[in-house]
Amino acid sequence: MQSSKSFGRKREEWSYTKNLSSSDKISSDTVLKRRKVNKALTIFRDLSHKLYCEYKSNQPVKLKAKLRALAEATRFMKAKRQWENTGKRLGHVDGIEVGDQFQYRAELIVIGLHQQHCCGIDYLGKGENSLATSIVVTHRYANVMKSSGCLLYEGHGGNPNIRDSVAPHDQKLARGNLALWNSMNAGSPVRVILQVSEKCEVMEELSNNVSYSYIYDGLYFVDNVTRVRGQFGKLVFKFVLKKMSNQPASVSPGDVMESKTFVKRQKSKGLVLSKEVVRINDISEGKEKLPIRVVTPVSYVEIPKPFGYLVNMTYPKMNRSMLGGGCNCANACVDCLECVCIAKNGGTLAYDGNRKLVSPMKSSFIYECGSSCLCSSSCINRVSQSGIHFQLEIFKTKSKGWGVRTRSFIPSGSFVCELIGEVVHLNNQKVGSNLHVDDYIINIGASGKGCIDATRHGNIGRFINHSCSPNLCVKDVMYDHSDKSLPHKMLFATKDIPAGRELSYDYNCCKVNFKVLSKICYCGSLECNGQIYIEATLKTYCKSGMTMGIHWKSIIVFIPIVA
Numbered sequence: 001m002q003s004s005k006s007f008g009r010k011r012e013e014w015s016y017t018k019n020l021s022s023s024d025k026i027s028s029d030t031v032l033k034r035r036k037v038n039k040a041l042t043i044f045r046d047l048s049h050k051l052y053c054e055y056k057s058n059q060p061v062k063l064k065a066k067l068r069a070l071a072e073a074t075r076f077m078k079a080k081r082q083w084e085n086t087g088k089r090l091g092h093v094d095g096i097e098v099g100d101q102f103q104y105r106a107e108l109i110v111i112g113l114h115q116q117h118c119c120g121i122d123y124l125g126k127g128e129n130s131l132a133t134s135i136v137v138t139h140r141y142a143n144v145m146k147s148s149g150c151l152l153y154e155g156h157g158g159n160p161n162i163r164d165s166v167a168p169h170d171q172k173l174a175r176g177n178l179a180l181w182n183s184m185n186a187g188s189p190v191r192v193i194l195q196v197s198e199k200c201e202v203m204e205e206l207s208n209n210v211s212y213s214y215i216y217d218g219l220y221f222v223d224n225v226t227r228v229r230g231q232f233g234k235l236v237f238k239f240v241l242k243k244m245s246n247q248p249a250s251v252s253p254g255d256v257m258e259s260k261t262f263v264k265r266q267k268s269k270g271l272v273l274s275k276e277v278v279r280i281n282d283i284s285e286g287k288e289k290l291p292i293r294v295v296t297p298v299s300y301v302e303i304p305k306p307f308g309y310l311v312n313m314t315y316p317k318m319n320r321s322m323l324g325g326g327c328n329c330a331n332a333c334v335d336c337l338e339c340v341c342i343a344k345n346g347g348t349l350a351y352d353g354n355r356k357l358v359s360p361m362k363s364s365f366i367y368e369c370g371s372s373c374l375c376s377s378s379c380i381n382r383v384s385q386s387g388i389h390f391q392l393e394i395f396k397t398k399s400k401g402w403g404v405r406t407r408s409f410i411p412s413g414s415f416v417c418e419l420i421g422e423v424v425h426l427n428n429q430k431v432g433s434n435l436h437v438d439d440y441i442i443n444i445g446a447s448g449k450g451c452i453d454a455t456r457h458g459n460i461g462r463f464i465n466h467s468c469s470p471n472l473c474v475k476d477v478m479y480d481h482s483d484k485s486l487p488h489k490m491l492f493a494t495k496d497i498p499a500g501r502e503l504s505y506d507y508n509c510c511k512v513n514f515k516v517l518s519k520i521c522y523c524g525s526l527e528c529n530g531q532i533y534i535e536a537t538l539k540t541y542c543k544s545g546m547t548m549g550i551h552w553k554s555i556i557v558f559i560p561i562v563a
């Protein structure tokens with residue numbers, strides 16, 4: 001089974017433009033088309049986010065502001081001719097692959113995957129000559145995935161769950177239903193898009209605390225249809241769609257585990273969903289506020305190597321100067337002139353009223369209020385120190401070992417987690433001591449004074465992979481001591497992150513004064529540099545100016561060390 005992926009290029013599609021063979025040419029066209037689709041999505045997401053920020057200040061119902069922003073962004077891009085794949089088509093849509101996941105239904109329109117705002121069935125042509133192009137499988141109808149690649153899809157209409165519907169009535173063989181019927185007779189392919197729902201704790205703007213995303217599941221054909229009494233006692237069409245044999249495997253059930261369509265109905269039918277299974281219920285063993293589970297495909301029985309779970313950094317014995325001179329604010333730190341902590345942030349709060357990072361910030365460090373402050377623990381300037389608030393899970397990636405993904409939507413600017421481990425001073429170790437390749441060490445600051453070693457003890461941050469097009473950034477935060485060479489490394493979302501998406505940051509963002517090892521990067525993004533540098537991975541310290549050769553899994557890397 002193929003797991004759903006964030007929208008980005010697959011590694012295999014990488015193609016250099018020099019000396020292109022015909023297969024290389026196809027590959028480079030694919031990359032170009034994918035890039036165009038990606039660009040349209042980026043424009044759409046940026047624009048709708050900006051509009052939403054504008055609208056929500058005047059609109060008390062945040063969901064309405066969101067829907068208006070999405071509709072406006074769609075319209076604006078159409079007027080500017082920024083949609084991709086305009087015009088209805090049957091079959092494959094350029095630049096989109098099975099498993100691609102989208103955050104909003106409007107995105108499907110902007111990239112030409114499904115061009116109906118509300119209707120589940122999209123089609124081209126009219127009446128007897130119409131053919132279905134795509135369907136969106138939502139929870140509002142009694143749709144059931146009978147088994148992998150076999151879908152029971154209820155036709156369109158007569159359903160009081162749909163907003164504008166007055167009363168239940170028999171479905172008619174017209175419009176979308178007729179088009180699906182015609183597709184069955186013609187053997188014509190239909191694109192299937194699955195709606196995935198996720199309980200969402202922080203997404204205040206969505207009704208019922210549920211957010212949805214959409215996963216493209218490939219081309220199906222309509223195998224047969226029956227007309228039966230539906231859940232409201234009226235006649236409905238039941239189309240059986242089967243995945244075409246040349247299509248990639250369906251999305252991982254791990255990604256649709258929370259979907260009402262997939263869970264409730266499958267459970268009631270006693271069908272097993274467990275292509276992915278939960279191996280550990282809470283790797284933090286109760287230390288985090290929310291359990292962090294470990295999920296693997298059924299065929300993969302290993303779990304991460306044991307390590308001690310930490311929720312706070314551990315420091316070597318040394319005199320860490322404690323943060324003195326905290327603020328005297330009575331309750332919350334809102335007065336930028338009075339609060340000394342805000343003054344350290346350049347006179348403005350680092351976070352907005354929704355506890356999201358304000359960017360750009362005036363100061364390179366974020367000074368949060370701490371133990372020496374008089375303000376309350378709910379102060380707006382104590383965001384990242386309060387721990388993980390999103391449901392995260394560790395899963396097995398295809399080519400990067402373990403990775404971390406979110407189980408709920410994470411709005412841009414939100415704090416996600418800290419990179420926690422043991423602070424070590426590599427320069428205290430003898431030159432020439434054990435040459436040790438270590439995946440779990442990151443450099444803390446430009447001084448090279450300390451590193452966070454999460455090999456033996458750490459938190460979920462140790463499983464977050466690198467991406468050249470990441471969705472998290474690392475910020476240096478101070479709140480419990482004043483040693484600027486050892487700031488806390490806090491990860492914040494740089495974009496809206498839909499449920500099910502892998503989390504990543506740029507490993508090169510932590511300023512380093514030596515880079516010792518490179519590995520092939522499998523991040524799969526369009527901007528991929530092809531390599532990642534694993535910093536300070538040696539439990540050996542090198543004097544500045546030295547050049548070091550490391551033999552590692554038959555790769556010899558010589559990288560000059562910059563003082």
Ligand SMILES: C[S@@+](CC[C@H](N)C(=O)[O-])C[C@H]1O[C@@H](n2cnc3c(N)ncnc32)[C@H](O)[C@@H]1O
Nearest residue numbers: 400401402439462463464465466520521522523
């Ligand atoms: C901090 S660990 C991340 C968790 C790790 N994947 C695991 O299985 O525990 C860093 C290591 O993950 C792998 N890794 C992270 N990002 C990668 C990427 N984009 N491409 C290839 N390997 C990656 C590399 O082996 C790297 O040394």
